[in-house]
Amino acid sequence: MNEVAIGINYIEFNVQDMMRSKQFYQQLGWQFIDYSPYYCEFNSGSLKGGFYQTKEISSKGGALVILYSENLEETYQTLKEAGATITSEIIEFPGGRRFQFRDLDGYELAVWSK
Numbered sequence: 001m002n003e004v005a006i007g008i009n010y011i012e013f014n015v016q017d018m019m020r021s022k023q024f025y026q027q028l029g030w031q032f033i034d035y036s037p038y039y040c041e042f043n044s045g046s047l048k049g050g051f052y053q054t055k056e057i058s059s060k061g062g063a064l065v066i067l068y069s070e071n072l073e074e075t076y077q078t079l080k081e082a083g084a085t086i087t088s089e090i091i092e093f094p095g096g097r098r099f100q101f102r103d104l105d106g107y108e109l110a111v112w113s114k
Contacts, residue, residue: 011049011065015105018053024104027082028067028075059106072097072113079111 015021018040022032025042033041038053046068069075072090079101080086087108088100098112 008047011047013049013051013105013107014054014057015051016053016055016057017104018051020104021051024082024084027078057105059102059108064100064108064110066098066110066112069111069113072099072111075111075113 013021018038022040022042025044026032029045031043033043035041039050041048041050044067067075076086076090076099083104084101086099086101088098088110090097090099096112096114098110100108100110102108
């Protein structure tokens with residue numbers, strides 16, 4: 001049996017309010033392409049993905065999406081001002097520092113820096 005190398009290429013989030021989610025993540029420098037009133041693609045600079053607007057959101061469980069920032073403290077402050085809920089304050093770990101937050105739809109993400 002041959003091994004096949006497959007990496008994460010794209011990630012999608014279900015969101016309740018497309019404009020609200022775009023405004024939130026735009027503060028992190030993300031850019032967007034609208035494909036319909038209910039779907040847009042985002043580009044974070046290192047990964048592309050999408051927002052799909054739906055009334056049914058299940059933001060609990062699953063993989064933890066981890067973002068990278070050159071300036072952890074500035075990103076922390078930007079997210080707090082944008083309405084994020086900080087779920088884990090900045091901690092140190094071998095290789096860097098990180099914190100976790102919940103976005104406006106309840107998704108928990110982390111941000112790390114060297």
